Amino acid sequence: MGAASVSDLISRYGGNLPRYTSYPTAASFTEAVGSQQVAGWLKALPENEPVSLYFHVPFCDELCRFCGCNTSVMRHEDGRLAYGDLLREEMRRIVALVGEQRTVRHVQFGGGTPTTLPPHSLRQIMRSIRTFFQVDPQAELAMELDPRHVPQDYPALLGDLGFTRISLGVQDLEPRVQEACGRHQSFEQTQASIQAARDAGVSGVNIDLIYGLPYQTVESVGATALKIASLRPDRLAVFGYAHVPWKQKRQRLIPEASLPKSEERLAQRAEIDRVLQAQGYRPIGLDHYALPEDGLAQSAQAGTLHRNFQGYTTDPCPVLLGMGASAISMLPAGFTQNITSVAAYARAMAENSDSLPVARGVAFTEDDKLRGAIIERIMCDMAVDLAVVGQGGDFSEELAQLHPLEQDGLVKIDGQKISITAFGRPFVRHVAAVFDTRRRALQQQAQGAGQGATPQFSAAL
Numbered sequence: 001m002g003a004a005s006v007s008d009l010i011s012r013y014g015g016n017l018p019r020y021t022s023y024p025t026a027a028s029f030t031e032a033v034g035s036q037q038v039a040g041w042l043k044a045l046p047e048n049e050p051v052s053l054y055f056h057v058p059f060c061d062e063l064c065r066f067c068g069c070n071t072s073v074m075r076h077e078d079g080r081l082a083y084g085d086l087l088r089e090e091m092r093r094i095v096a097l098v099g100e101q102r103t104v105r106h107v108q109f110g111g112g113t114p115t116t117l118p119p120h121s122l123r124q125i126m127r128s129i130r131t132f133f134q135v136d137p138q139a140e141l142a143m144e145l146d147p148r149h150v151p152q153d154y155p156a157l158l159g160d161l162g163f164t165r166i167s168l169g170v171q172d173l174e175p176r177v178q179e180a181c182g183r184h185q186s187f188e189q190t191q192a193s194i195q196a197a198r199d200a201g202v203s204g205v206n207i208d209l210i211y212g213l214p215y216q217t218v219e220s221v222g223a224t225a226l227k228i229a230s231l232r233p234d235r236l237a238v239f240g241y242a243h244v245p246w247k248q249k250r251q252r253l254i255p256e257a258s259l260p261k262s263e264e265r266l267a268q269r270a271e272i273d274r275v276l277q278a279q280g281y282r283p284i285g286l287d288h289y290a291l292p293e294d295g296l297a298q299s300a301q302a303g304t305l306h307r308n309f310q311g312y313t314t315d316p317c318p319v320l321l322g323m324g325a326s327a328i329s330m331l332p333a334g335f336t337q338n339i340t341s342v343a344a345y346a347r348a349m350a351e352n353s354d355s356l357p358v359a360r361g362v363a364f365t366e367d368d369k370l371r372g373a374i375i376e377r378i379m380c381d382m383a384v385d386l387a388v389v390g391q392g393g394d395f396s397e398e399l400a401q402l403h404p405l406e407q408d409g410l411v412k413i414d415g416q417k418i419s420i421t422a423f424g425r426p427f428v429r430h431v432a433a434v435f436d437t438r439r440r441a442l443q444q445q446a447q448g449a450g451q452g453a454t455p456q457f458s459a460a461l
């Protein structure tokens, strides 16, 4: 490790950075990619290419002040049923382009809180999936849920429909933090949700925690991590709170003075890491943990982990078909995102009976594909061998840019091989960013517009 102090590191590596769930990142999406182009990309999918499916449900039972997701409360069941119908209709339109009976490896319902879909709606969607596709018997079927609002019959419904995994938000157990976040959730509510899912045969459990929330301390996040580890979820995601009030108005309700500063955030992250590793969890990538016998830990060990818009995954499938307002799809030719607002998404679906509700996207260049592969390995393996992944390209400029990070003990460079040190793990996005040539153009734009940091992204530390 280099001689730099934590405050030196913070001043050198502050600013805003993408989370690199994709490359190019969503900041590069433009309206130049529209419905017709995406229809062409879908039609061009190789015949036997399997697919994964993502359904975005942007509704919640109540809204949390810290939440950066684009969500709303839809009280009327009719509205939620109508949304479920739109998801099925969008799936029908996509299947008309990609053809029926493709193998499905992974199905995820995310949001928001997808258990706001009425049971009848979820049953219909699952029936359509099984009609249009061949769901691999080993496929993972996953759903996010909010432990404060699990409809009574939902765990049994998920078991009945073949779901294999739930993902629950916890964030923090401390009452003062919960009060500031507008999210009151007892440990018992979380425990009961997990038990109900396990009783129904849904055995995979992910839990989300956050550090950097208002009033959190090193001790409080450590206590939360320890208590949550006692529930033995097989996976945890530990996110740094992304405070982006210029993008997400509800975060303006969080007083800035209550937010831990970068140094405290790093210490909180380190404490959660210490507690979870002591409880038998393995660190995975930037922000995940898994029990050693879990598939995610095994993929990480084997170097076969992947990263997509849902975060880290064992799913190797190169095609992700996203449905619903704001859903993102990953295709061999590029990324595409649907219209964000539910009303505008519904209008676009109603206006034209065949077109896709696409708002924006990005077509890959060959350079994007190469850099995307390098960045994915960095984010997943904490290492990359440019001699293997770099396709003979010249990365001498990037290696030179990494030199100061090596001096600071964050990376080791051995010829073409870059490895992030255990100390450097929180800085993995800085290493990825060295290979992100599109970000430089965005930075120049932001500077031209008089903005200091790149506004699309959140704090790097």
Ligand SMILES: C[S@@+](CC[C@H](N)C(=O)[O-])C[C@H]1O[C@@H](n2cnc3c(N)ncnc32)[C@H](O)[C@@H]1O
Binding pocket: 060, 066, 067, 068, 069, 110, 111, 112, 113, 144, 145, 146, 147, 167, 168, 169, 170, 171, 208, 209, 210, 239, 240, 241, 242, 243
């Ligand atoms: C779709 S929610 C999880 C499911 C469910 N809605 C719930 O809250 O329990 C997505 C997750 O994103 C994370 N998240 C949301 N806003 C965030 C922010 N501003 N910074 C960091 N993580 C955030 C939280 O950990 C949250 O659990």
Ligand code: SF4
Binding pocket: 059, 060, 061, 062, 063, 064, 067, 068, 069, 071, 111, 112, 113, 146, 169
């Ligand atoms: S954290 Fe979950 S429940 Fe809270 S607003 Fe975000 S998506 Fe909804």
